Structure formats: C-alpha cells, structure tokens
Amino acid sequence: ALCFTEFSMRLPKAGSVYFYSYATIGELCGFIVGWTMILEHTIGVAIAAKAWSQYLGHISNNSLPNLMNASFHWSDGEYFDESPDLIAVVVLIISTTTLLIGTKVSTVLNCVLCIMGGVIVFCIICVGFFHVNHENWTGDESFFKFGVQGILSGASLLIYPFLAVDAIANTSEEQKNPLRNSPALFTIVVSLTVISTVAVSVALTLMSPSHSFSDIAGVSVIFENRNIQGARYVFGVGALIFLFATTTSFLFTIPRILYALSRDGLLPECVGDLTSKDRIPVKAFLLSFCLSSILILSCKMSILLSMLGTGTLLTFFLVSLCVLSLRYQQCNVGMVQEYEDPNEEECITEFSYPSYVNKQFHADQDDVLSYKNSQRIKKPRDSTYKKMNSLVSMTSMGSESTLFPMSLSDGLEPSPTSWLISVLCIVIYVISSTVVSLLVIFGWKFIYMGSWWSIFLLLVILGTMMVSAFILCKQPQNKSKLLYKTPGVPILPLLSLTLNIFLLTSLPSNAFVRFIIWLLIGAMLYFSCAVFKSKERVPDDQEVVLYEVRESG
Numbered sequence: 001a002l003c004f005t006e007f008s009m010r011l012p013k014a015g016s017v018y019f020y021s022y023a024t025i026g027e028l029c030g031f032i033v034g035w036t037m038i039l040e041h042t043i044g045v046a047i048a049a050k051a052w053s054q055y056l057g058h059i060s061n062n063s064l065p066n067l068m069n070a071s072f073h074w075s076d077g078e079y080f081d082e083s084p085d086l087i088a089v090v091v092l093i094i095s096t097t098t099l100l101i102g103t104k105v106s107t108v109l110n111c112v113l114c115i116m117g118g119v120i121v122f123c124i125i126c127v128g129f130f131h132v133n134h135e136n137w138t139g140d141e142s143f144f145k146f147g148v149q150g151i152l153s154g155a156s157l158l159i160y161p162f163l164a165v166d167a168i169a170n171t172s173e174e175q176k177n178p179l180r181n182s183p184a185l186f187t188i189v190v191s192l193t194v195i196s197t198v199a200v201s202v203a204l205t206l207m208s209p210s211h212s213f214s215d216i217a218g219v220s221v222i223f224e225n226r227n228i229q230g231a232r233y234v235f236g237v238g239a240l241i242f243l244f245a246t247t248t249s250f251l252f253t254i255p256r257i258l259y260a261l262s263r264d265g266l267l268p269e270c271v272g273d274l275t276s277k278d279r280i281p282v283k284a285f286l287l288s289f290c291l292s293s294i295l296i297l298s299c300k301m302s303i304l305l306s307m308l309g310t311g312t313l314l315t316f317f318l319v320s321l322c323v324l325s326l327r328y329q330q331c332n333v334g335m336v337q338e339y340e341d342p343n344e345e346e347c348i349t350e351f352s353y354p355s356y357v358n359k360q361f362h363a364d365q366d367d368v369l370s371y372k373n374s375q376r377i378k379k380p381r382d383s384t385y386k387k388m389n390s391l392v393s394m395t396s397m398g399s400e401s402t403l404f405p406m407s408l409s410d411g412l413e414p415s416p417t418s419w420l421i422s423v424l425c426i427v428i429y430v431i432s433s434t435v436v437s438l439l440v441i442f443g444w445k446f447i448y449m450g451s452w453w454s455i456f457l458l459l460v461i462l463g464t465m466m467v468s469a470f471i472l473c474k475q476p477q478n479k480s481k482l483l484y485k486t487p488g489v490p491i492l493p494l495l496s497l498t499l500n501i502f503l504l505t506s507l508p509s510n511a512f513v514r515f516i517i518w519l520l521i522g523a524m525l526y527f528s529c530a531v532f533k534s535k536e537r538v539p540d541d542q543e544v545v546l547y548e549v550r551e552s553g
Helices: 001-010 017-024 027-059 062-074 085-100 103-129 147-157 160-170 178-207 218-225 230-261 282-296 301-307 310-327 416-443 444-448 452-473 491-504 511-532
Strands: 336-339 348-350 383-386 547-550
Touching: 001 017, 001 160, 001 178, 001 310, 001 547, 017 027, 017 230, 017 310, 017 444, 027 062, 027 085, 027 160, 027 282, 027 301, 027 310, 027 511, 062 085, 085 103, 085 282, 085 336, 103 218, 103 230, 147 160, 147 444, 147 491, 147 547, 160 178, 160 230, 178 218, 218 230, 230 547, 282 336, 310 416, 348 416, 348 511, 416 452, 416 491, 416 511, 444 452, 452 491, 452 511
Parallel strands: 336 348
Antiparallel strands: 383 547
16 A cells, blocks of 8 residues: 555556556556456456345345246356346446446445445444354364465455555546545555454454355344344345445446556557546446456356456555666656755656657646645745656667656666666565465475475575565665655565565465466457557657746736
8 A cells, every 4th residue: 555655646647557567667567467457356346246136135035036046047056157147237237327427426425335334344343242252263173274374365365355545546647636635545445444354354253153154145144143133134235335335446447447558559549538528438437347247147256256366466566566666766757856945835747648649749738737726735936837748758678667767866876787686686586485485385284394395495585585685775776756655665565575475376276277368368459459559659759848837927
C-alpha cells in the first residue's frame, strides 16, 4: 500500500500497475501486467456474483437453486455447475447498469452499501466473540493442521480483498484532488481490510472448528449451528449487500484498465471510446460484462478460487519492484516537486502520458493543473502551470523504461555504474528469495529433521540475500523531491518482494497452469496485433514542453 501511494502520486492516471510498470520497465511488461489484471478483476467479479447467488439460495432454503437445477440442468457438476448460474448473471447485469448510469451515482451507492456491509461485519465480530469456545484453538487437532504452509496457501488465495488498493489507484485520474485523497483512501482501505479480515477470521474459528465450515454461505451456517436466532436472514442479507458492493467495485476497475490499454494502442481504440456527455467507456463496460459472464457460466466456484491470487500477487510484486527501480535510476518518472522557494509556497510539475490526435500533441481543458482548491499544495502567486499530454520517451535502445529523462544535477547521485550494481543486487535478491521460499515450502521436512545439506543451502541463500540487500542499501538513491516517498527503501520493498514470492510459491500448481494459458493468449494478441499498433511505434520528434502561463490581471 505504501508503494501504491507513491505511484498514485507520481502517476495519477487510469491503469494503475499497468501504467506504473509501462513507465518504469517497458511496454511488454506493462501489457503483461495489464492483461493479468483484467483476468484477476474478472475472476473477482465472478466469485463475488456467484457468492451472492449462493447466499440468496441459502436464504431461500435452497428453493431457488433446486428450481434452477430442475429447469436448466446441463452438467453432472464435476467441472461446471449443475445448472447455469443465471442469478449471478442477473446480479452482474444490475451492477453493470448501475455503473453505466454514471460514476457519481455508482460511487455514492457503493459507499452506502459498503457502510451497511461494514455494520454487518461489525455485528459478526461482536456476536462472534460472545460465543467463543477456546477449545477450537487449543483442543481441536484440525486447527493449524497444515502448519505454516497451510497459512501461506490460504493467504495466497484470499489476498484478493486487497485489490481494493488497486481499485483506488485506478481512479486517481478521476479524483478531484488525488494528491490529497489517495493517501487517505489507501490508509482507510488497508486498515479496514486488515482489521476486518483478521477479526472475522478469529471470531469464526473460535466459534466453530475450522473443519466444519460450509463451502456455501459459510458465515450464516456457523451462526445457525450455534442456534443464534435470525442469523440466516440478518447475516445473509448483510452478505448480499456487501457482495453486491464487491461486485460493483471489481467491475468498476476493469473498464479503466481496458481504457488505459486502448489509449496506448495495445487494444483496439474502439474499446476505450468514451461517451460525449458523461465520458463513460461503454464498450469497455460491455466487454467486462461479457468476460465476467463467461467465467460465471463456465466455471465452478472451486475452479475460480484456485485461479485467484496469481495476478494479485504479481501486481503487488511489480509495484514494489518498480519503486526500487525508480529510486536507483538517474532519471525521474512522473510527478516531481520542481522547486521550493522560501518566498513562495510549494509548486510541483507533472509529467504525463501521451494523447495523440493525427500524430500531434494536443492539450485540452483537463490538462490545466490547478491547485486553487487544494489544501495541501497551494498555487504560487500570480502564476499557474499548464502541462501537455505527452508520450513515454523512446530511447536509442528502443526501451520505454523512462518518462521524460531529466538532466542530472549535482544533487542526483546515481550513475550508470551504480544503477547496474543496483539491478544486479535486485535480481540476485529476487532469485535467492524464490529459492528460499521453494526450499522452505517444499523442503521443510528436511530442514526440520536437521538434514545438513538443506540447512547449509538455506544459510548460504539467506546470506546471499543479506549481502545483496546490504550492497543495495549502499547505492546512491535518486534525490528528487516527490510528493510522497515510500519509507524504508530499499528494506521495505525488498520485504514486500520476499513475502509476495512466498505467497506465489504457495499457490496450487493448477493456478499457474491456468494463468500461463491466459498469458499465452495475451502473448498471441500482443505479438500479432498490439505490438504493431502501439503508440510507441508511432514516430515523433517533438519535444515535451513545460511552460509558465501568466494569469491576466
């Protein structure tokens, strides 16, 4: 979340991690990340909608599922649902229609639903702690049955609620004041997610043995088994409210990613077309609806859950990697604080992404950077700054790794040599972390039994990680003034990389198989079409100009 905050203030544009990795690492990496995020958010939509359908069926005493199975039976239930989950599709239609009405309306509605769902979650926690049975933790042999590996596997599958962080980053371009709002939103969302997830997990596992949890409408069933009156309806309705808000949130993000990809030429431009009145990407919404509907109708909940987590963890991994990369590069990417004069209040300069019309740069009214209503950053006296939409710079090596390289000054210490050393240290650290995670997860028995070779290998790799981290700490960092900097660089991003690698290696193997298939489809699309129509392939020799415009009077 701290790394996301830095990037949301460096590059407040739609696309989130796709945009960050595009600007930092390159176009191919950016496309892979964007393609992955589409799958991950689509799976999130499908899971939330199907869970909504399951809770509705539970409230109706399974009368609706039985009716659907009797009327539309089409499978034995091994790989597909016994009948098409039309209820989940209806929920998806309602959610899509709500979003097409307008961003303001859908945002207000979603906030109201989230508050109502939050009240229900608070009730679950409070009521749960009044029905605690400590033997579920101390006397139940099934508790902590799978050890640390089981916790990592569960966490890697259930990491997707933190995609709310990515949803906030995707809306940076539409916020009135992202420089003020983004940090507060990140803090609130992460805090509530962590607290609610941990508190609910503790309450439920203390109420009921973990092996007795139901796969369908699990929360309501736990309270019903403790003979709590009205639990089926109170917590069932609360789950419906919260899951609808979740469906809308995930669905809200997918069109923004599609829009960002089409804006850079990596998807057909028609996908990102906006309506003239409300500026809504209708075609992107319809495409998102179609993708989510296909998953809802073609996959069981268990299959969707097994696919979840890969894209989310890869997203978080790349955000941390991009923060490390930018901190040790010579050039600046995104929004930086240009100067700070003691006689003037703070002023910043924004560097942004391209917008082409007939291969010409253009500026419109939205390009004016105004701070008249900002409480955090004030506009200098008698002046305003105007930015022009602009393109990722193309270097002589054909890399899209930087946005608008700035000339170095004495205050910027990184050099090509220090950058090369930093890259080597990061690569060695990532490889070592991967080996350690594989060794701990799959070779834990050998380590626990005291096998000399496993302990020796573990110590050598841990030593390599520590040495590479120490050398990286000694490298000079870019001293450019940013509106927000991730604290504890490089230690905090390195820890984030390690934890994400541990969670990635804890995922089930079939999750990687399906993820690789999705990536192969994306690779075919990229190399057959997108690579030739990308805005990076459009030659242009214009400069990006940042100039001061004096106000009249």
